[in-house]
Amino acid sequence: MIGIDVGGANTKLVDGRETTIHYCPLWEGASLTGLLQKYHDRRAAVVMSGELADCFSGKMEGIEFIVHAVKEAIPDALFYGTDACFHQTAVPQLAAANWLAAADYLRLEYPDAILVDMGSTTTDIIPLSRFDALKGLSDLQRLQQGYLVYTGLLRTNLAAALPQVVIGGIETATSSEYFATSADAHLVLGHISPDEYTCEAPDRGEKTREAALRRLARVVCAEPGEIGSSGTLEIAYQFWRAQERQIICGIGRVMDECDADTIITAGIGSSLLAKEMDAINLRDRIGEASDALPAFAVKEVALRDESA
Amino acid sequence: MIGIDVGGANTKLVDGRETTIHYCPLWEGASLTGLLQKYHDRRAAVVMSGELADCFSGKMEGIEFIVHAVKEAIPDALFYGTDACFHQTAVPQLAAANWLAAADYLRLEYPDAILVDMGSTTTDIIPLSRFDALKGLSDLQRLQQGYLVYTGLLRTNLAAALPQVVIGGIETATSSEYFATSADAHLVLGHISPDEYTCEAPDRGEKTREAALRRLARVVCAEPGEIGSSGTLEIAYQFWRAQERQIICGIGRVMDECDADTIITAGIGSSLLAKEMDAINLRDRIGEASDALPAFAVKEVALRDESA
Numbered sequence: 001m002i003g004i005d006v007g008g009a010n011t012k013l014v015d016g017r018e019t020t021i022h023y024c025p026l027w028e029g030a031s032l033t034g035l036l037q038k039y040h041d042r043r044a045a046v047v048m049s050g051e052l053a054d055c056f057s058g059k060m061e062g063i064e065f066i067v068h069a070v071k072e073a074i075p076d077a078l079f080y081g082t083d084a085c086f087h088q089t090a091v092p093q094l095a096a097a098n099w100l101a102a103a104d105y106l107r108l109e110y111p112d113a114i115l116v117d118m119g120s121t122t123t124d125i126i127p128l129s130r131f132d133a134l135k136g137l138s139d140l141q142r143l144q145q146g147y148l149v150y151t152g153l154l155r156t157n158l159a160a161a162l163p164q165v166v167i168g169g170i171e172t173a174t175s176s177e178y179f180a181t182s183a184d185a186h187l188v189l190g191h192i193s194p195d196e197y198t199c200e201a202p203d204r205g206e207k208t209r210e211a212a213l214r215r216l217a218r219v220v221c222a223e224p225g226e227i228g229s230s231g232t233l234e235i236a237y238q239f240w241r242a243q244e245r246q247i248i249c250g251i252g253r254v255m256d257e258c259d260a261d262t263i264i265t266a267g268i269g270s271s272l273l274a275k276e277m278d279a280i281n282l283r284d285r286i287g288e289a290s291d292a293l294p295a296f297a298v299k300e301v302a303l304r305d306e307s308a
Numbered sequence: 309m310i311g312i313d314v315g316g317a318n319t320k321l322v323d324g325r326e327t328t329i330h331y332c333p334l335w336e337g338a339s340l341t342g343l344l345q346k347y348h349d350r351r352a353a354v355v356m357s358g359e360l361a362d363c364f365s366g367k368m369e370g371i372e373f374i375v376h377a378v379k380e381a382i383p384d385a386l387f388y389g390t391d392a393c394f395h396q397t398a399v400p401q402l403a404a405a406n407w408l409a410a411a412d413y414l415r416l417e418y419p420d421a422i423l424v425d426m427g428s429t430t431t432d433i434i435p436l437s438r439f440d441a442l443k444g445l446s447d448l449q450r451l452q453q454g455y456l457v458y459t460g461l462l463r464t465n466l467a468a469a470l471p472q473v474v475i476g477g478i479e480t481a482t483s484s485e486y487f488a489t490s491a492d493a494h495l496v497l498g499h500i501s502p503d504e505y506t507c508e509a510p511d512r513g514e515k516t517r518e519a520a521l522r523r524l525a526r527v528v529c530a531e532p533g534e535i536g537s538s539g540t541l542e543i544a545y546q547f548w549r550a551q552e553r554q555i556i557c558g559i560g561r562v563m564d565e566c567d568a569d570t571i572i573t574a575g576i577g578s579s580l581l582a583k584e585m586d587a588i589n590l591r592d593r594i595g596e597a598s599d600a601l602p603a604f605a606v607k608e609v610a611l612r613d614e615s616a
Contacts (some may be wrong), residue, residue, distance in 0.1 A: 026533070033356035053527065054511035057512050059531055138529075138534065140530040143480050144479070144481075148481070150483045151484060151528075157465065157468070159465070159482070163468070170452050172452045202362065220358065220451055221446075221447035
């Protein structure tokens with residue numbers, strides 16, 4: 001059994017604990033069937049969130065597209081929904097259920113924990129003690145309840161978290177253009193390597209430190225020469241502080257309402273977050289499968305259901 | 309004499325008072341020379357801000373590209389710089405001098421006014437009484453002094469101005485993805501017509517009210533059916549209020565420091581802004597040339613210099 005998580009930008013595959021993350025932007029017409037073809041003789045459990053990609057006029061069109069594309073490669077694939085059940089056809093419940101699969105997998109072992117899964121694009125904050133109340137929640141409802149924080153390690157427009165920045169002591173408004181992304185900030189801060197910069201750069205340029213510094217300077221309409229490398233690093237650092245504050249405030253809000261005793265971090269931002277708080281880093285327990293937790297989890301839940 | 313303003317996204321042309329705005333995204337390789345070819349036998353005065361487009365590794369590369377592309381079509385073109393002088397070759401002073409040309413044109417007639425030029429992407433707030441102090445300012449310095457507010461009528465990511473929105477009384481965090489743009493908000497609010505939606509839509513889709521409502525709902529990860537048309541309109545309305553607040557605070561800050569007695573609005577957002585405050589709408593004085601003020605202004609300044 002393999003686990004698959006089809007996002008709008010990335011498709012994640014877990015086979016055993018071997019994890020691969022493919023940049024597969026659905027809105028650019030990347031071929032999901034082609035990517036999955038080599039697994040045609042395997043069984044697969046699937047979750048998705050890619051139905052929200054704006055190449056689809058609505059979520060149901062996205063669900064139908066993804067189910068069809070997966071089944072072209074793997075006809076017997078099973079799809080997990082927000083009702084915590086598996087389905088074989090395109091039904092509305094399949095919209096954005098990847099986070100629920102992660103909760104479903106972890107809730108037995110960690111019934112009183114909060115899961116914080118920081119991915120490339122978003123961060124899920126999930127109170128595992130409330131599994132029954134989580135069922136059926138849409139992304140809209142999760143945004144309202146603080147369970148979905150739309151900020152991630154790689155694909156977040158710097159301007160969205162940083163309306164202004166202090167450079168050399170001077171408060172400076174930022175450009176709202178998509179000039180730099182969170183991957184640029186985390187690259188120059190040493191949180192990720194160029195290899196881990198798996199999304200496209202905003203200018204479609206190189207993923208080197210030098211190119212990232214150029215993109216970061218552009219956020220204040222400047223070149224690195226105009227603000228110095230200290231100014232450029234200030235932009236990266238203040239972005240990360242703003243992003244961290246957003247996540248930590250979110251965790252605090254969810255903890256207040258559910259008396260959790262433990263925080264578990266997962267996702268590609270897991271180690272970075274675990275360092276900042278007293279948390280269980282899921283990467284220490286399940287290895288790189290933690291980077292693609294919903295894909296790993298949906299496979300484990302399918303196996304658990306089978307053996308029950 | 310024609311006036312040309314080469315932006316990153318739009319190139320604006322003024323011939324007499326006849327104004328055309330061409331969507332000509334330099335980062336997508338649109339041909340500036342091709343666009344200008346039919347003016348090959350005319351004299352031209354040029355300003356730019358497109359050198360910041362992220363297809364160029366630095367501003368000087370952008371300036372050289374734009375000067376070369378313009379001169380391929382119009383060999384004798386003159387380029388206005390932040391030193392308030394005309395140049396015939398690519399020099400650093402040509403970076404982002406379009407706003408200064410507008411100030412240079414208006415300062416004699418309105419020496420104590422503040423010019424508020426709201427374009428597709430940015431809004432310039434310029435104290436005309438300080439013309440000498442304005443010379444040489446970079447976009448970085450203008451962001452720091454509040455003279456450049458990076459929000460516009462068409463091309464501003466909704467998420468940049470709207471980290472959260474109240475929908476049906478419930479505070480809702482927004483997605484930081486580029487799902488909807490200010491043109492979507494202004495279209496559904498009736499501030500612009502589909503014809504005036506001259507930039508590309510975020511999903512490259514249609515510029516109808518229905519498609520814009522779909523893009524706006526996506527800002528909270530929803531479909532229009534999930535939040536109703538009132539919810540979708542709330543997103544548009546709250547964005548516009550946030551955008552307006554940003555501009556009005558900026559004007560207040562600049563007025564405080566320079567004792568201006570008059571506000572002049574210009575740019576494609578001129579009429580919308582003039583309605584909200586006691587201002588001279590430049591569109592009532594110079595017609596549609598107000599929509600492309602720097603292009604009109606650089607031509608007028610060149611003619612004034614000639615006759616001096």
